[in-house]
Amino acid sequence: MQRVRVSSHQAPVHKLGDSQMTLSPKFRFAAIQSSLSDPSLELELSRRGEPLIPGLPDDIALNCLLRLPVDSHAVCRAVCKRWYLLLGSKEWFFTWRKELGFHDPWLFVFAFHKCTGKIQWQVLDLTHFSWHTIPAMPCKDKVCPHGFRCVSIPHEGALFVCGGVISDVDCPLNLVLKYEMTKNRWTVMKKMITARSFFASGVIEGMIYVAGGNNTDLFELNSAEVLDPDKGIWRPIANMGTSMASYDAAVINGKLLVTEGWFWPFYFVPRGQIYDPKTDNWESMAAGLREGWTGSSIVIYGHLFVVTEHERTKLKVYDMDTDSWETVEGPPLPEQICKPFSVNCCDCKIYVVGRNLHVAVGHIFRLNPGSTLEKKWSFAVQWQVVDAPEAFSDLTPSSAQWQSPFN
Structure with a gap:
């Protein structure tokens, strides 16, 4: 395991730009003027x-x-x-980068202060391993950070934040916000049809899907809907086969996988649903898939991987042919990455952001089959740790989304 120190002098974190946001009644966001230089x-x-x-x-x-x-x-x-x-001018800077074909990846981390609950976005440059911020997404009322769902469309440099819940009154939101890297600003999109929190989300062919979650009465939902980001229009899709809040979700082979996940102790067998947008149909998840889904997922090499939360935080991969999970060769998640953590991936690397925003980078390798008769690939992982500045010591991640804009 290799450790990378970002800075020994703990350099201050700089902001990408300033904002003067307004939105009522619960949120205030900036309408940022274009600052292109003359x-x-x-x-x-x-x-x-x-x-x-x-x-x-x-x-x-x-x-x-x-x-x-x-x-x-x-x-x-x-x-x-x-x-x-x-x-x-960040708008001019990113416009030039787009023109010249730059697409260095960034990891956007939606974090909150563990004492005050204040939410903020921190951004890790995955090329230089340096941090910066983006305009704030302030909220007048205290919200539960885990109630939001965040997704990104990397080739457009766009980040979306949907739903959420106001903690004081347990009131779910149908708010949808979009952050654009080239403009360095947040805009308010058309609201979801249904206010929801703790729901599933995923992007399939540029369309944003949301499903399940909790409604205004804190009952679980079975409804689902899809957003066309270009048109800014939500439309309903088929209801799930059961009402449930989401523990984790993933998109693989053009389908949205939703699981309610395990809760310790393991008193109840978790439920899971799979949505196929081509047929607008939900089906029950295979038993082995849902029962072994005990952590946060990513998809690499067309395979579903999970960073487990209970099995010594080892990495494991799902075998669709046998409906079973196999442990990935290599060490468990480094001890510096404390739960709760958020997981995402870029190319063949897994990024696990833990408490205090230390980041474990997992390099995934495909191992050749042992013999010509053996067709199944196996995998191995090597970890390195990117230490965060001390200024992040009170921050806890709620979501992590990667962007590699202008591909």
């Missing part, structure tokens, strides 16, 4: 022969500057006027 000024500076980097053509210099980690922008803006113009 292109005419940039053109004038270039005509006066002021290079971005002395000795380099501007196209090469721009390619270099667009690789700067976001947490260094505040300092770098002081170098010269052209750097100030380029790095002073």
